[in-house]
Amino acid sequence: xxxxxxxxxxxxxxxxxxxxxKEFAQILRDPSTFLIALAMPLLLLFLFGYAxxxxxSGTKVALVLEDSSAPALGLAETYRASPYFxxxxxxxxxxARRQMIASEIRGVIVIPQDFGRMVQAGRMPVIQLITDGSQxxxxxxxxxxxxxxxxxxxxxxxxxxxxxxxxxxxxxxxxWYNPGLKSRYFLVPGSxxxxxxxIGTLLTALVVAxxxxxxxxxxxxxxxxxxxxxxxxxxxxxxxxxxxxMTLCTVIAVWAFGVPFRGSLIALYLIASAFLMPAxxxxxxxxxxxxxxxxxxxxxxxxxxxxxxxxxxxVYEISSMPVWIQAITYAVPARYLIPSxxxxxxxxxxxxxxxxxxxxxxxxxxxxxFLSFRVTRRSLG
Amino acid sequence: MQRLRAMIxxxxxxxxxDPKARIVLVLPPLIQLFIFTFATTLDVxxxxxxxxxRSGGVHSAELVQRIAGSPNFRKVVYLASSDDLERxxxxxxxxxxxxxxxxxxxxxTRNPPARVGLVLDGRRSNAAQIVAGYVSQIAAGMDTExxxxxxxxxxxxxxxxxSLDFIWFTLPALIVIIVxxxxxxxxxxxxxxxxxxxxxxxxxxxxxxLHEILIGKIVPPFLVGTxxxxxxxxxxxxxxxxxxxGSLLLFFPALFIYLLALIGLGLFVSSLxxxxxxxxxxxxxxxxxxxILSGYASPIENMPDWLQVVTHIDPARYFLIxxxxxxxxxxxxxxxxxxxxxxxxxxxxxLSASAWLFRxxxx
Numbered sequence: 001x002x003x004x005x006x007x008x009x010x011x012x013x014x015x016x017x018x019x020x021x022k023e024f025a026q027i028l029r030d031p032s033t034f035l036i037a038l039a040m041p042l043l044l045l046f047l048f049g050y051a052x053x054x055x056x057s058g059t060k061v062a063l064v065l066e067d068s069s070a071p072a073l074g075l076a077e078t079y080r081a082s083p084y085f086x087x088x089x090x091x092x093x094x095x096a097r098r099q100m101i102a103s104e105i106r107g108v109i110v111i112p113q114d115f116g117r118m119v120q121a122g123r124m125p126v127i128q129l130i131t132d133g134s135q136x137x138x139x140x141x142x143x144x145x146x147x148x149x150x151x152x153x154x155x156x157x158x159x160x161x162x163x164x165x166x167x168x169x170x171x172x173x174x175x176w177y178n179p180g181l182k183s184r185y186f187l188v189p190g191s192x193x194x195x196x197x198x199i200g201t202l203l204t205a206l207v208v209a210x211x212x213x214x215x216x217x218x219x220x221x222x223x224x225x226x227x228x229x230x231x232x233x234x235x236x237x238x239x240x241x242x243x244x245x246m247t248l249c250t251v252i253a254v255w256a257f258g259v260p261f262r263g264s265l266i267a268l269y270l271i272a273s274a275f276l277m278p279a280x281x282x283x284x285x286x287x288x289x290x291x292x293x294x295x296x297x298x299x300x301x302x303x304x305x306x307x308x309x310x311x312x313x314x315v316y317e318i319s320s321m322p323v324w325i326q327a328i329t330y331a332v333p334a335r336y337l338i339p340s341x342x343x344x345x346x347x348x349x350x351x352x353x354x355x356x357x358x359x360x361x362x363x364x365x366x367x368x369x370f371l372s373f374r375v376t377r378r379s380l381g
Numbered sequence: 382m383q384r385l386r387a388m389i390x391x392x393x394x395x396x397x398x399d400p401k402a403r404i405v406l407v408l409p410p411l412i413q414l415f416i417f418t419f420a421t422t423l424d425v426x427x428x429x430x431x432x433x434x435r436s437g438g439v440h441s442a443e444l445v446q447r448i449a450g451s452p453n454f455r456k457v458v459y460l461a462s463s464d465d466l467e468r469x470x471x472x473x474x475x476x477x478x479x480x481x482x483x484x485x486x487x488x489x490t491r492n493p494p495a496r497v498g499l500v501l502d503g504r505r506s507n508a509a510q511i512v513a514g515y516v517s518q519i520a521a522g523m524d525t526e527x528x529x530x531x532x533x534x535x536x537x538x539x540x541x542x543x544s545l546d547f548i549w550f551t552l553p554a555l556i557v558i559i560v561x562x563x564x565x566x567x568x569x570x571x572x573x574x575x576x577x578x579x580x581x582x583x584x585x586x587x588x589x590x591l592h593e594i595l596i597g598k599i600v601p602p603f604l605v606g607t608x609x610x611x612x613x614x615x616x617x618x619x620x621x622x623x624x625x626x627g628s629l630l631l632f633f634p635a636l637f638i639y640l641l642a643l644i645g646l647g648l649f650v651s652s653l654x655x656x657x658x659x660x661x662x663x664x665x666x667x668x669x670x671x672x673i674l675s676g677y678a679s680p681i682e683n684m685p686d687w688l689q690v691v692t693h694i695d696p697a698r699y700f701l702i703x704x705x706x707x708x709x710x711x712x713x714x715x716x717x718x719x720x721x722x723x724x725x726x727x728x729x730x731x732l733s734a735s736a737w738l739f740r741x742x743x744x
Contacts (some may be wrong), residue, residue: 025650030656030658030659031659032654032656032658032659032662032663035659035662035663035666036662039666040662040665040666043666043669043670044669047669047670047673047674048673050684050685050688051670051673051674051678051679051684051688052673052678052679053679053683053684057683058682059680059682060682086682091512098538100540100710101706101710101711101712101713101716102706102712102716102719103702103705103706115549125534126534126535126536126570127534127535127536128535128536128537128538129536129537129538130537130538130539130540131536131537131538131539131540132539132540132541133539133540133542133543133545133549133709134541134542134549134550134705134708134709134710135540135550135680136423136542136545136546136547136549136550137423137550137680138680139539139542139544139545143537144514145536147534147535147537150535151424151534152532168489168491168494168495168523169444169494169495169496169497169520169521169523170495170496170497171499171513171516171517171518171520172497172498172499173496173497173499173500173501173513173516173517174500174501175498175501175502175503175506175509175510176470176500176501176503176714177502177504178503178504178506179503180504181503182506183506183507185503185504185506186504186505186506186507187512198665201661202661202665206657206658206661207658210656210657210658227707252713258506260567260646290401292399292401292402293568293657293658293661294399294402294405294570294574294657295399295401295402295405297566297657297661298405298409298566299405299409301409301562301566302409302412306413306417310416310417310420310421311416311420311504315421315423315678316420316421316422316423316506317422317423317424317425317426317428317508318422319425319427319429319455320426320427320429321419321420321422321640322419322423325416325419325420328416332699336466339473342504342505343473344502346504347471347504350471350472351475352468352471352472353471353472357687
C-alpha cells in the first residue's frame, strides 16, 4: 500500500485521442448501443406521445334509469351525447356495482324514480353520481363533468335550479403557451430528459462497471493513462451520443408530434450539455463505487431513471408532494432540466429561467465528478 | 431430482453471493415503495398564484382573501403590472395569475356577472386545469352567500375509497410496478451473465438437461418476487393503512402466474443477449412499455383505440386490475379468473418462447 499518488503523468492529447478511438470503437461495435441511442428514444417518444395521456374523454360510465318520464329520458340523452362519457345503460345499481368491481366501468349515473315528478312539480330534481374511488383521478373527473352536464341540462330546460346558480363572477381562463391543453406538449419534451438520463447515467454506469468487472480497468491503470485522460475519454463519447440522441428526439417531437419549438438551438444544446454533466458524473460515480454491472444497473435505475420520471415534476406536481419528498427533489438534476425544456419548447428563450437551472445542474455535475474522482483514485491505493 | 436441486442451489447462490447484490434485491424496492407512494399524486396542492388587482375595491379584496385562505394555494404574489405578470408566469414563479380589472367592483354591484381574467401556465396544462377549477369554485362561492340558492341537485358517492385518498390507488399499483421491475431485472441477467463469464459452456457440457437448467433459472427470481410481493402486501396494510378487502387465496395464485409470465419475458431477453449490458438494456426496453401500457401511468381508455388493443398483450394490465380489485373492492373469484386466464396464456407463451430460444441458442 503506497499512500503517495502515482508518479505524475503529463496530460497527453495523443493518448487521449487513442483512448477515445478505442471507446468509440467499443460503442459502434456493440449492437446494444444502437438499441439505446436510436430504438430507446423512439420507443419512449412514441409511448409518451401516444400512450400517456392525461386528457380524459370517453370515460366509461353506466346509466341506471329508474324513471321513464320524458325529462328523465331527455337527461339520459344529454349524457349519451356528452363527449366526456361513453354511456352504457344498465338495469340496476347492483348490476353496475358488479361491472365496477370488474373494472369495466368507472362510474354510475343514477336518475331516480321521482325525477320526472320533481321536475313537473317545479322542484329541484336530484340525481346520484357514483364513482370508482379506486381510481381517484377518474372519480373526480366524473364528479366534475357529471355535474357540469346536469347543470347545462337544467339551464337548457329552463329549470329553477339553474337560474339560482347564475354566477356573479365569471372567470375566463386563458392557457398561455398551450391553449389546446395538450398533455403531449409537455410530456414529449419531458421524455427527452429521460432519454438523456438513460444514455448519460445508465449506459455510462454499465460500461465502466463492466471494465471493473472484467479487470480491464486495472490493465488500463497500469498504462501511463492519467485519471483526467481516463475520465475525459469515457465522458466525451457518451456526451456526443447523448446529444445526437437528443437531437433526434427534438426532430421527432417537432415533426412527428407537432410540438412547437419556440426557443433557440443554442439554448437547447446549452441546457442539454449542462444536464449531461451531472448525468455522466453520476454514472461514473455509481460504476466506480459498485464495480458490478448488476448492482450498478439497479442503483442507476433507482438513483437516476426513477427520480427523473417521478421526482422531477415531469408528470407529478412537486408542490403536491410531502415536504420531505420536496426536499429530495432538489437533489434530482432532472428537476432543473424538465421545466427548462418545457419552457424552451413552448415559451421560448427565457434566460432568467434557464440560468439558475443551468447553474444548479453544473453544480451537481462538479459534485459527482469530484466524488467519482475520489472513489476511483482511492481504489487504486 | 438431485441434479435439479443442485442447479437451484447454484442459481440461488449466484444471486446472493455478492453482499451488495443481496442488499440491492430488497432495499431499493422498499425505498421505491416509500418514496414513490408519496410522490406520485396527481392532486394539485400548495401552488403559488399571482394577483393583478386593478380594482382595489372591497369585493376584489374579498375574492383575493378567499383565494389566499384556500388550502390549495400556498402563497399569493401581488403584481403591479402586466409585465410583472408575464415574468411571473414565464419564470414559473406561479402557475396562474388572476387579473381583476378596474371596473370589477362596479360591475359586480351594478350589473353582474363581473368578469375576471385568469392566465394559466399551459406548460403544466394538467395542473393548470385543476387550478382553474379551484379558482372558479372560489368565485362561485362568492355568490352563494349573496343569493341563498338551492345547493346540490347532484349527490356524489365514491365507492371503495370514500375520501378519494390517492395513496389507496398508488400503493396497490406500485406493488405491481416494483415486483415487475425487480423481477425482470433479475431474470434478464441470469443467462447473459453466464455467457459473459464463460460459465454458460460449462453448464452445457454438464449432465444437466434443458428443462433442469430452465427450472433452475426460474426458481430464484420466483422466490425473490414472492418475497417482495408478500412484503409489500404487509407494508401496505401496516404502514400505510390501505385496506385489503379481498382473499389472500386469490392474491397468491395471481402473483405466481404473473411472476411466471414476467420470468418468461425476462428469460427471453436474457437468452437473446450476449452480454449483461445488452440484457439490461433489453429488460429496460421491455419494462417501460410494460409499465406505461398497464394503465398505471394514465388510464387505458385515454389511449388511441389501436393502442388499447396492444395493451391486451401486457401482463401487467391484468395483474394491476386484480391487485387493485383485491385491495379495495373485495373482487370475487369470478372477476379474478376473468383477468387471470389471459395471464395464464401470456405466461405459457413467454415461457415456451424463452425455452425455444434458449434451446436454439445452445446449438
